[in-house]
Amino acid sequence: MSTQTQGKAVITGASSGIGFTYADRLAQRGFDLILVARDQARLEALATDLRARHAVQVEVVKADLTQPDDVSALEQRLRSDASITLLLNNAGVASSTPLAEADLNEVDRLIQLNVIALTHLASAAAAGFAARGNGTIINIASVVPMLPERFNAVYTASKAYVLSLTQSLAAELGDKGVRVQAVMPGATRTEIWERAGMDINAFPPEMVMDVDEMVDAALAGFDQRELVTIPSLPDAADWQAFTQARLALGPNLSLQHAAQRYKTADA
16 A cells, blocks of 8 residues: 555544554554544544554544444545545454344344445445545455355355445446455454354464454555455465456356256247
């Protein structure tokens, strides 16, 4: 990420984990910060530390992005504040409960945070950045959409949405001076696991990445101008082959007639 993108970075879910680490790394790169989360005490402590270590301006915004009014206030800021040049859509929750057994109020909360709030903020940032001809949107997705059969249905679907949204948004904004990136971490050592009732230590240690390494890899991917960054993937050619195979389906995804294998003998 070059110094040309400096300005203010809005980071959601900034009080811990991935958002917390991005705050440090973006401050190192010279960004002033707007830190958004529910835990104001944690945000204030982080802000004090970042101001002292990096000599940047840091603003704290206490907000619960499952609440439409809090989302709306942040949307307005993203649309109107010309000093904002980067949005990190990081706030999210996980779930380990099968859908048939889930508390649907918790399901709704997950969708509100992982999908609806993220979409509203991305829309507002896209509008503001496109109007100004400059800006960056980074959406934190996950590798789980690549193996949906192995993970919780709603969480996996929410992260598949984030990936698809990012890919489509990149196409929409490609000629407007706006950069977009989806980051797809694997298992990362953060508090999200405990909050979802899962034990990260139950995973084989070789599958779990420390958050500092994950964020540094994600930023390296951004510097390499990747649209999609999978920090643990050894060979970028594997993702490129996956993308090419998907795009190769394009000519046959919408045709006038059904494929021959779906036709009955007397059709």
